[in-house]
Amino acid sequence: MAKEVTSRSENYSQWYNDLALKADLAEQSAVRGCMVIKPYGYAIWEKMQSVLDSEFKKTGVQNAYFPLFIPKSFFSREAEHVAGFAKECAVVTHHRLMNDPDGNGVVVDPEARLEEELIVRPTSETIIWNTYKNWITSWRDLPILCNQWCNVVRWEMRTRLFLRTAEFLWQEGHTAHATAEEAEAKANEMVKVYADFARNVMALPVIVGHKSPNERFAGAIDTLTIEAMMQDGKALQAGTSHFLGQNFAKSFDVTFTNKEGKQEYVWATSWGVSTRLMGALIMAHGDDNGLVLPPKLAPIQVVMVPIFKTDDEHDAIIAKFGAIKAALEAKGVSVKIDDRDTLRPGFKFAEWELKGVPVRLAMGGRDLAAGTVEVARRDTLEKSTENTEGIDAYIVELLEKIQQNIYDKALAHREANVEKCDNWEEFKEKIQTGKFLLCHWDGTTETEQAIKDATKATIRCIPVDSYVCEEEGKCIFTGKPSHRRVVFAISY
Amino acid sequence: MAKEVTSRSENYSQWYNDLALKADLAEQSAVRGCMVIKPYGYAIWEKMQSVLDSEFKKTGVQNAYFPLFIPKSFFSREAEHVAGFAKECAVVTHHRLMNDPDGNGVVVDPEARLEEELIVRPTSETIIWNTYKNWITSWRDLPILCNQWCNVVRWEMRTRLFLRTAEFLWQEGHTAHATAEEAEAKANEMVKVYADFARNVMALPVIVGHKSPNERFAGAIDTLTIEAMMQDGKALQAGTSHFLGQNFAKSFDVTFTNKEGKQEYVWATSWGVSTRLMGALIMAHGDDNGLVLPPKLAPIQVVMVPIFKTDDEHDAIIAKFGAIKAALEAKGVSVKIDDRDTLRPGFKFAEWELKGVPVRLAMGGRDLAAGTVEVARRDTLEKSTENTEGIDAYIVELLEKIQQNIYDKALAHREANVEKCDNWEEFKEKIQTGKFLLCHWDGTTETEQAIKDATKATIRCIPVDSYVCEEEGKCIFTGKPSHRRVVFAISY
Numbered sequence: 001m002a003k004e005v006t007s008r009s010e011n012y013s014q015w016y017n018d019l020a021l022k023a024d025l026a027e028q029s030a031v032r033g034c035m036v037i038k039p040y041g042y043a044i045w046e047k048m049q050s051v052l053d054s055e056f057k058k059t060g061v062q063n064a065y066f067p068l069f070i071p072k073s074f075f076s077r078e079a080e081h082v083a084g085f086a087k088e089c090a091v092v093t094h095h096r097l098m099n100d101p102d103g104n105g106v107v108v109d110p111e112a113r114l115e116e117e118l119i120v121r122p123t124s125e126t127i128i129w130n131t132y133k134n135w136i137t138s139w140r141d142l143p144i145l146c147n148q149w150c151n152v153v154r155w156e157m158r159t160r161l162f163l164r165t166a167e168f169l170w171q172e173g174h175t176a177h178a179t180a181e182e183a184e185a186k187a188n189e190m191v192k193v194y195a196d197f198a199r200n201v202m203a204l205p206v207i208v209g210h211k212s213p214n215e216r217f218a219g220a221i222d223t224l225t226i227e228a229m230m231q232d233g234k235a236l237q238a239g240t241s242h243f244l245g246q247n248f249a250k251s252f253d254v255t256f257t258n259k260e261g262k263q264e265y266v267w268a269t270s271w272g273v274s275t276r277l278m279g280a281l282i283m284a285h286g287d288d289n290g291l292v293l294p295p296k297l298a299p300i301q302v303v304m305v306p307i308f309k310t311d312d313e314h315d316a317i318i319a320k321f322g323a324i325k326a327a328l329e330a331k332g333v334s335v336k337i338d339d340r341d342t343l344r345p346g347f348k349f350a351e352w353e354l355k356g357v358p359v360r361l362a363m364g365g366r367d368l369a370a371g372t373v374e375v376a377r378r379d380t381l382e383k384s385t386e387n388t389e390g391i392d393a394y395i396v397e398l399l400e401k402i403q404q405n406i407y408d409k410a411l412a413h414r415e416a417n418v419e420k421c422d423n424w425e426e427f428k429e430k431i432q433t434g435k436f437l438l439c440h441w442d443g444t445t446e447t448e449q450a451i452k453d454a455t456k457a458t459i460r461c462i463p464v465d466s467y468v469c470e471e472e473g474k475c476i477f478t479g480k481p482s483h484r485r486v487v488f489a490i491s492y
Numbered sequence: 493m494a495k496e497v498t499s500r501s502e503n504y505s506q507w508y509n510d511l512a513l514k515a516d517l518a519e520q521s522a523v524r525g526c527m528v529i530k531p532y533g534y535a536i537w538e539k540m541q542s543v544l545d546s547e548f549k550k551t552g553v554q555n556a557y558f559p560l561f562i563p564k565s566f567f568s569r570e571a572e573h574v575a576g577f578a579k580e581c582a583v584v585t586h587h588r589l590m591n592d593p594d595g596n597g598v599v600v601d602p603e604a605r606l607e608e609e610l611i612v613r614p615t616s617e618t619i620i621w622n623t624y625k626n627w628i629t630s631w632r633d634l635p636i637l638c639n640q641w642c643n644v645v646r647w648e649m650r651t652r653l654f655l656r657t658a659e660f661l662w663q664e665g666h667t668a669h670a671t672a673e674e675a676e677a678k679a680n681e682m683v684k685v686y687a688d689f690a691r692n693v694m695a696l697p698v699i700v701g702h703k704s705p706n707e708r709f710a711g712a713i714d715t716l717t718i719e720a721m722m723q724d725g726k727a728l729q730a731g732t733s734h735f736l737g738q739n740f741a742k743s744f745d746v747t748f749t750n751k752e753g754k755q756e757y758v759w760a761t762s763w764g765v766s767t768r769l770m771g772a773l774i775m776a777h778g779d780d781n782g783l784v785l786p787p788k789l790a791p792i793q794v795v796m797v798p799i800f801k802t803d804d805e806h807d808a809i810i811a812k813f814g815a816i817k818a819a820l821e822a823k824g825v826s827v828k829i830d831d832r833d834t835l836r837p838g839f840k841f842a843e844w845e846l847k848g849v850p851v852r853l854a855m856g857g858r859d860l861a862a863g864t865v866e867v868a869r870r871d872t873l874e875k876s877t878e879n880t881e882g883i884d885a886y887i888v889e890l891l892e893k894i895q896q897n898i899y900d901k902a903l904a905h906r907e908a909n910v911e912k913c914d915n916w917e918e919f920k921e922k923i924q925t926g927k928f929l930l931c932h933w934d935g936t937t938e939t940e941q942a943i944k945d946a947t948k949a950t951i952r953c954i955p956v957d958s959y960v961c962e963e964e965g966k967c968i969f970t971g972k973p974s975h976r977r978v979v980f981a982i983s984y
Binding site for chain 1: 519521522523526527528529530531534535537538554555556557558559560561562563564565566567568579580581582583584585586587588589590596597598599600609610611612619622623626632638642643645647659661834
């Protein structure tokens, strides 16, 4: 074995950390709570970025860049937003270091104190709406559809690679509209983009829905979310899209002259996904041998390992691999020939399994003579012997099958663990075993909070397309009338 | 006219600012020294990123991501680096805000002081070499070839959009090697990537050379640079590549076991280009009507403006434009039809000229009848009438011609303003008129400093490929023996 991975049954949390670390995705840095994203992990993130960026642009969104720093006073403007975001963050107070007069390296120059402290952005609504104020005069200036790919910082006490880090990478879209309807439609459009991406590219069968008021983004009128089920049955919020109403426009005094010549406040949305998606990817599909990457996000889709006794055999196999590689690359498949001479084939097999490469080809002397190659699928761990003739077409099709199978497996797991529940005692028991429970809820924040206090479970969302939830019933906790079921789960 | 632009002869500096602002590339933000990069400007930066990223990867470089923050103590490790970088920077001292007890919004929580201050990265050598320490044990772990695209902050007192901002975007490559030769070769390879990009994509005829010791990066053994001449004859350093020797490896104790089993310090390079390239692009090619974008970096390569009297005429022209657009897009050309109904054609012409769109097509009723279209080149402002039949192929060729012409024009300007100079009195006079002067220099920092004090001119580089500079002579300032000429200029 390349590197020992803790099994899921033994310790799910340790298993996750092992995968992130040992598959070379990321590691903790010298700065508390900040991670280093290693090249293999970053290559997956780049693939995510590339697909998402292209989908955003298809909806008319353009990229821009806004400052890293936000003046402290901006956080006092939007009252709810302050409460939700302004607390745990990195505060810049000085702008100069100087040599320590005592000769111990450098110290902060006390004379270089900033007049107003700057906050490293935890999210950029405030600075962006302060900017939009200057961009918007008339309805002709609308809509504005901007996105930025950037880093943000939220001072987290307990951090986990990708899932919760002080600094993380994300994209944040911020749009400005002339009407509430248009803004709401945009918020809906973007959560759909996220859902399609999660399902079709990440092979993640997410549930799309509205957040309950208690779980909304600070400053939003409505928050849409995509919720994914991990293998332990916990929920992971994988992306959100917010209808912000006129809250930020009012806080930053952003008005426009409408077609009738009247002044109105602008309507807003914001939406984002982050490197947290990497955590979802690891936890949703990995197994006890390591990562299982959906082919559409795998930096290396096919790895080839030669098994040889003599130099001649080695050269003949490598030549054969070279031909298959060229044929696959011509079809857009990314391929690596692992020709390292200091490692045994078994070690290489384990390493590429750990790294989640979807397809592994191995060729030995007998294969060479027979015109065959051993094909191993990472998702099922099945092996078969195939003719090298036409192997490129076979693999292209296999990659599609693997992509689909990973999705189907995750969906089956979810379907096996989503249940209707109408009994509070049953709820308390089942929610601890890793279930998403579809329950009636009386619609109050008090009840939601009481359920959370009793079980740690929260309303993950009020589903819009995955389940038919509209029906009359009684709240699972209070017994009061309810008009629909919602999804309760314990979440990351 | 769309928006009035100051002419270059009137006020070159104001002209630059006008272009950056009025062509919608960027603007100052509410945070001192930090800019907002607007969608049109960011689209150009994205094109630069895309080409560079692909070229980096061809050389084996992989992207990764390292923390935004650097512990203060790291800056005390590499003595020269401290002196050069650690002074003017953003210092994070606290990690929490709280509600002001007096009710005035939020204030910094005095109890949330960090044990050790964190510096927002001005460049990442220190944090990266501290990370590489854990990645490198044996010669088998080398080379490491990482790059990151990120934001950095250097607290600048006087800022200018793109040219000098407190926060800017850049890429920084950091490589680790087993031998000095390999590291030097990498530093050379990367400056070549930059030079090819500047010349072939940005149409910028840069001079490649070594920096004098005085102008080297803090901590480098050798700094290679690409230097561009702006239209006022000043130099702009557009990218640098550093051979760092073993300095950072020694400061962060990064050693490896070589093939002979001995411990050695690792050899390093770093190299970067930034959003400063945007400033170079504006200043090198713009004219008094606005930006002139090389087609390879233009977000919109062809704009089409209809000129019509009746609705029928309008519809027929737009239909014709649609067909041309489809044909051009099939050839990879980006096209915009400007069908805004509230603006006159003359206004649109001026706006797209300001934004530097390489080719403008205009079609009126007569063109429609005759099967022709008016083609205007942004670089020469020439207009001609062409048949719409085969216009797509004509435009593809025209875009190539424009790309070449913009380069040729910049090169001719440079050649007209590079002179050998062997007389100190002549030097003092000519250097103020916007010349690059090829002069003998005695090789000492004292002389370089004395020349700078007298004229503000610095040694931009010791050229390696643009001019034959190896010859015996006498230093222009001290008269002492010299073995080569170097490039002196006043720089941005």
